Amino acid sequence: GENVEQHPSTLSVQEGDSAVIKCTYSDSASNYFPWYKQELGKRPQLIIDIRSNVGEKKDQRIAVTLNKTAKHFSLHITETQPEDSAVYFCAASMIGNQFYFGTGTSLTVIP
């Protein structure tokens, strides 16, 4: 089955700096890669996703890149703000709607 690895497990940045979280996957059949943000005590919520036919996608301060050949994808947050502090999960999915989540990255934005 699919194996998704996520790094780093914790990340601290100064407000205004950029944050990058990286994930790798093992199954080349995976074709959908969502990113979820989980604030303390809340549910995971989708913030951005990318499909295997696209190399990059942006939404304001958030962007995701995908390298199918290397089987890795990354989340980029620019101009970080304290409200970006949360746990971020990457995931990989394929036909049949099986989702495989990474182990999470706890991001702290220091004011």
Place this chain on the structure above:
Amino acid sequence: DTAVSQTPKYLVTQMGNDKSIKCEQNLGHDTMYWYKQDSKKFLKIMFSYNNKELIINETVPNRFSPKSPDKAHLNLHINSLELGDSAVYFCASSQDRLPPREQYFGPGTRLTVT
């Protein structure tokens, strides 16, 4: 207007008891899931149901049993609760079509076993 709802939000019980957590989605999705999130924040898939058929069971103890009375509900029954079952349990749902779509999560149920 809640998309995925769970009850109860908090559940405190003693070892050995049997408990249930209910989940309902009003999105018309085909697939529902149960996840366990431990203290390290790992999201572990437990079960998923597609049109009332179990399609994933990730080495979960048989004390855990999902029950789906209809497409909009997937309840989780836990027998003989153990201390290690303490965690937050999330229900989720998604539409089963190509290409894959996002999962919507419920608010979570924090289970504490004493």
